[in-house]
Amino acid sequence: MQDRIHNFNAGPAALPLPVLEEIRDSFLNFAGSGMSITEVSHRSKWFDDVINDAIERTKRLLKLDDQYHILFLQGGASMQFCMAPLNFLSDGRSADYINTGTWSTKAIKEAKIQKKPIKVVASSEDKNFCYIPKNISFNKDAAYVHLTSNNTIKGTQFESLPDTGTVPMIIDMSSDFMSRPVDMSKIGMIYAGAQKNIGPAGVCMVIIRQDLLDLVPDNIPSMLSYATFANTNSMYNTPPCFAIYTIQLVMKWLEETIGGLEKMDARNREKADLLYNFIDASGFYRATAEPGSRSLMNVTFRLPDETLEKTFVAKAIENKMGGLKGHRSVGGCRASIYNATGIDAVKDLVSFMTQFEKTSG
Amino acid sequence: MQDRIHNFNAGPAALPLPVLEEIRDSFLNFAGSGMSITEVSHRSKWFDDVINDAIERTKRLLKLDDQYHILFLQGGASMQFCMAPLNFLSDGRSADYINTGTWSTKAIKEAKIQKKPIKVVASSEDKNFCYIPKNISFNKDAAYVHLTSNNTIKGTQFESLPDTGTVPMIIDMSSDFMSRPVDMSKIGMIYAGAQKNIGPAGVCMVIIRQDLLDLVPDNIPSMLSYATFANTNSMYNTPPCFAIYTIQLVMKWLEETIGGLEKMDARNREKADLLYNFIDASGFYRATAEPGSRSLMNVTFRLPDETLEKTFVAKAIENKMGGLKGHRSVGGCRASIYNATGIDAVKDLVSFMTQFEKTSG
Numbered sequence: 001m002q003d004r005i006h007n008f009n010a011g012p013a014a015l016p017l018p019v020l021e022e023i024r025d026s027f028l029n030f031a032g033s034g035m036s037i038t039e040v041s042h043r044s045k046w047f048d049d050v051i052n053d054a055i056e057r058t059k060r061l062l063k064l065d066d067q068y069h070i071l072f073l074q075g076g077a078s079m080q081f082c083m084a085p086l087n088f089l090s091d092g093r094s095a096d097y098i099n100t101g102t103w104s105t106k107a108i109k110e111a112k113i114q115k116k117p118i119k120v121v122a123s124s125e126d127k128n129f130c131y132i133p134k135n136i137s138f139n140k141d142a143a144y145v146h147l148t149s150n151n152t153i154k155g156t157q158f159e160s161l162p163d164t165g166t167v168p169m170i171i172d173m174s175s176d177f178m179s180r181p182v183d184m185s186k187i188g189m190i191y192a193g194a195q196k197n198i199g200p201a202g203v204c205m206v207i208i209r210q211d212l213l214d215l216v217p218d219n220i221p222s223m224l225s226y227a228t229f230a231n232t233n234s235m236y237n238t239p240p241c242f243a244i245y246t247i248q249l250v251m252k253w254l255e256e257t258i259g260g261l262e263k264m265d266a267r268n269r270e271k272a273d274l275l276y277n278f279i280d281a282s283g284f285y286r287a288t289a290e291p292g293s294r295s296l297m298n299v300t301f302r303l304p305d306e307t308l309e310k311t312f313v314a315k316a317i318e319n320k321m322g323g324l325k326g327h328r329s330v331g332g333c334r335a336s337i338y339n340a341t342g343i344d345a346v347k348d349l350v351s352f353m354t355q356f357e358k359t360s361g
Numbered sequence: 362m363q364d365r366i367h368n369f370n371a372g373p374a375a376l377p378l379p380v381l382e383e384i385r386d387s388f389l390n391f392a393g394s395g396m397s398i399t400e401v402s403h404r405s406k407w408f409d410d411v412i413n414d415a416i417e418r419t420k421r422l423l424k425l426d427d428q429y430h431i432l433f434l435q436g437g438a439s440m441q442f443c444m445a446p447l448n449f450l451s452d453g454r455s456a457d458y459i460n461t462g463t464w465s466t467k468a469i470k471e472a473k474i475q476k477k478p479i480k481v482v483a484s485s486e487d488k489n490f491c492y493i494p495k496n497i498s499f500n501k502d503a504a505y506v507h508l509t510s511n512n513t514i515k516g517t518q519f520e521s522l523p524d525t526g527t528v529p530m531i532i533d534m535s536s537d538f539m540s541r542p543v544d545m546s547k548i549g550m551i552y553a554g555a556q557k558n559i560g561p562a563g564v565c566m567v568i569i570r571q572d573l574l575d576l577v578p579d580n581i582p583s584m585l586s587y588a589t590f591a592n593t594n595s596m597y598n599t600p601p602c603f604a605i606y607t608i609q610l611v612m613k614w615l616e617e618t619i620g621g622l623e624k625m626d627a628r629n630r631e632k633a634d635l636l637y638n639f640i641d642a643s644g645f646y647r648a649t650a651e652p653g654s655r656s657l658m659n660v661t662f663r664l665p666d667e668t669l670e671k672t673f674v675a676k677a678i679e680n681k682m683g684g685l686k687g688h689r690s691v692g693g694c695r696a697s698i699y700n701a702t703g704i705d706a707v708k709d710l711v712s713f714m715t716q717f718e719k720t721s722g
Contacts, residue, residue: 005395009402012602017389020397024388028381034366034681036381038561038607041370041684074435074563075584078598082582110582195599200399202435202563202601221443221471223436237439238556240563241373242603246399320395323402 006345009323010152010298011175011196014340018257019249037245042238050245051233057251061261062182062207069213071206071229072244076193077103077174080204081110084146084170084189087226089116090217093143096167099123100132101151102329103172121145129154132293138164143215144188145169150176152196153327155289155300155334161186168212176297177205178254179339180265188212194243196297197338198250203243254339264339271337271346272296278350284357288332302332309333312356319352321345367706370684371513371659372536372557375701379618380610398606403599411606412594418612422622423543423568430574432567432590433605437554438464438535441565442471445507445531445550448587450477451578454504457528460484461493462512463690464533482506490515493654495523503528504576505549511537513557514688516650516661516695522547529573537658538566539615540700541626549573555604557658558699559611564604615700625700632698632707633657639711645718649693663693670694673717680713682706 007014023037030037033046040046055070064070073079084107089095094117097108101124111118119142122133129151138145145164150157152175161169161183168188177192189208195201208226216227228236234244258264276294279285279301288300303309309332313325326332337346368375384398391398394407401407416431425431434440445468450456455478458469462485472479480503483494490512499506506525511518513536522530522544529549538553550569556562569587577588589597595605619625637655640646640662649661664670670693674686687693698707 003390003395007396007400009396009400011599012400012402014400015397020389020399024385027385027388028378029364034364034683035368035370036376038381039368039370039373039375041373042562043689074437074440074601076435076598079435079584082584086582106583110584113580113582193599200601200603201403201599202604219474221447221474222467223440223443223471237437238372238554238562240435240561240601240604242561243563243601322395328404 005320005322006341006348007322008335008337008341008345008349010327010334010336011193012201013196013323013336013338015199015246016250016253016257016340019246019253022249023246038242040241042235042241047241050241050248051235051239054244054248054251057248057255058205058207061178061251061254062184064184064207067210068184069208069210069230071208071226072234072239073204073206073229074202074240076201076204077172077191078106080172080191080206081107082114083224083226084144085111085114085116085118086220086224087216088143088212089118090215090220092117093141094119094139096121096138096142096145098133098136098145098147098162099125100148100156101129101154103151103153103174104146104148107146107148107172124156129156130288130293131290132156132158136162138167140165140167142167144212146172148172150295150297152298152336153330155295155298156293157295157297159292168209176295178261178264179268179297181261194247196336197340199247200243203240203247205247267343268296268337268339271341271343272299274343274346274350275299275335275337278353282357285353297336297338299335299337300326300330300332301334306331308360311360315356316352321349321352366681366683367702367709368683369696369698369702369706369710371688371695371697372554373562374557374684374697374699376560376607377611377614377618377701380607380614383610384607399603401602403596403602408602411602411609412596412600415605415609415612418609418616419566419568422539422612422615423545425545425568428571429545430569430571430591432569432587433595433600434565434567434590435563435601437562437565438533438552439467441533441552441567442468443475444585444587445505446472446475446477446479447581447585448577449504449573450479451576451581453478454502455480455500457482457499457503457506459494459497459506459508459523460486461509461517462490462515464512464514464535465507465509468507468509468533485517490517491649491654492651493517493519497523499525499528501526501528505529505531505573507531507533509533511656511658513659513697514691516656516659517654518656518658520653529570537656539622539625540629540658542622555608557697560608561604564601564608566608628704629657629698629700632702632704633660635704635707635711636660636696636698639714643718646714658697658699660696660698661687661691661693662695667692669721672721676717677713682710682713
């Protein structure tokens with residue numbers, strides 16, 4: 001598609017072109033139903049096939065056993081900040097939280113609003129969240145350890161997951177979900193707003209282990225209970241059908257076109273290495289995240305001054321590269337290079353950055 | 362489109378064909394952005410134009426003044442069953458509920474789960490919800506009166522709204538929102554899951570008056586507070602962009618193609634009259650809702666026996682008419698004839714029903 005741009009948005013973000021083309025081509029008549037996917041009943045065989053295929057593919061890609069339930073919720077990761085403590089801390093127990101930036105901070109805030117006795121066991125706030133804390137001591141009696149695996153705004157990411165002993169981790173994986181294989185052995189729950197790596201905005205995937213589901217009390221509102229969704233295959237009420245359909249197609253693309261999460265990981269590392277190596281070799285651009293804590297998804301960097309940063313973003317758009325402005329809370333520049341962003345886009349970006357430095361440096 | 366069927370689904374349901382065509386045609390490159398609407402940032406000028414246009418059109422169509430805020434939430438009407446009592450009954454006050462079927466019953470249940478002291482002031486449960494209660498006495502000190510304006514499953518609808526005196530009404534309008542003009546004078550809040558009359562599943566529109574917003578306490582989770590959405594133009598976190606975009610296009614179709622809610626109402630009455638008059642004149646089909654309480658949106662009816670009903674639904678599908686099976690909880694047949702279902706579809710249905718009676722009656 002000649003008129004498409006390279007999309008470096010942080011989310012909503014680029015989706016695989018073959019997925020978009022399939023949605024477009026079947027949009028007036030989905031799977032021979034004579035209806036759009038937006039018009040098909042969620043209680044139909046057509047939609048059952050969609051949601052069950054999305055679940056099965058996710059299970060295969062992540063090598064999940066039957067302890068795990070795959071749910072589709074609404075309200076984004078922000079709703080999970082509220083739901084996790086509501087569902088798992090009803091008996092007065094505490095949970096440990098690691099604070100690595102804006103989203104962790106919000107998760108902590110929503111637990112505290114509910115007066116849950118949580119503990120912040122590590123934080124990188126002392127250095128403006130430019131690194132991932134290591135060697136953390138966890139409380140053995142915590143119901144869970146909460147962490148954000150990738151920090152979209154600060155451009156940091158856990159290289160590997162911490163050792164939480166017997167305490168299950170709950171991980172906000174919104175911005176690196178399905179970008180690499182995951183060791184599930186100590187994970188009790190993963191949640192991920194779809195709009196970075198797996199679909200459009202409007203659906204949040206939740207992968208929850210049976211023992212956490214067993215903690216859910218029955219005196220909370222139905223729509224805030226993980227049990228409601230687990231007991232109904234996410235169809236207690238009408239689910240966000242179009243968003244789930246898009247996820248199904250993205251999972252199919254991951255399995256059949258990419259070839260699984262190991263291969264996706266290799267591609268993502270190649271893209272990130274190209275960009276970080278270029279930035280580190282440059283005296284003009286400067287990466288903001290510390291080595292060892294850098295995100296493979298969101299590459300945050302600065303130019304010598306803010307005026308140059310503005311010009312950089314504007315010139316990039318003229319060159320058909322969008323979404324390079326940093327988050328409004330931190331400024332600077334950011335290239336989000338999620339699964340659907342190809343190596344060609346990163347190569348073009350590096351060429352542009354080289355050229356921009358020559359003319360402006 | 363020769364391969365499309367007449368869609369009588371109860372929701373997700375038919376959408377206007379020109380809306381679907383516009384989505385399809387711009388799906389790889391929205392408004393010259395070089396991105397799909399599913400890939401565009403919600404913090405971009407492109408999406409600001411979408412959400413603000415959807416809001417302005419809704420305000421014009423419903424003739425709303427500046428007391429009302431228009432919000433886009435997730436979780437469907439079911440999440441509103443939980444949020445309304447949480448937001449408006451924090452000071453220990455009570456609310457009145459009218460029970461007219463499955464959805465009202467769930468709204469009542471979710472208020473009771475939260476131990477809110479609500480009162481059911483009227484119910485049509487005595488006659489299996491086949492009518493709308495009239496001459497109801499309301500409690501003058503109630504914070505609000507809750508009702509479901511149209512009952513998708515039982516096929517009933519309030520012909521006109523009750524007189525609640527000075528107590529504001531909160532109305533679940535999921536299945537008749539934007540199908541006719543609304544007298545807003547006593548309405549404090551309307552909510553509507555989009556997937557019947559205005560869009561795809563995955564977004565719930567909320568219209569809330571300032572005085573109700575003033576009741577919202579500040580010690581509830583952010584994503585459960587109407588104030589959060591009102592203070593951020595529904596963008597505290599990433600909203601369901603694709604669903605809001607579809608709503609924008611449906612509102613544009615209502616304004617520019619249909620010509621407003623009076624004209625939409627006339628069309629809907631013509632369709633419903635045609636179908637009810639045919640059923641009432643028949644000795645074969647039997648409408649289940651009482652005259653005076655009948656829904657213009659969901660026409661529920663029975664055939665002489667369940668075997669014939671099964672054959673009827675199957676033969677209808679062969680004749681390219683889908684979604685005629687009644688809700689699994691009540692059985693029978695149901696033709697949902699929302700805004701996007703044309704008079705041609707209803708005429709074809711009546712022809713088919715005439716023919717079916719001849720060959721089976």
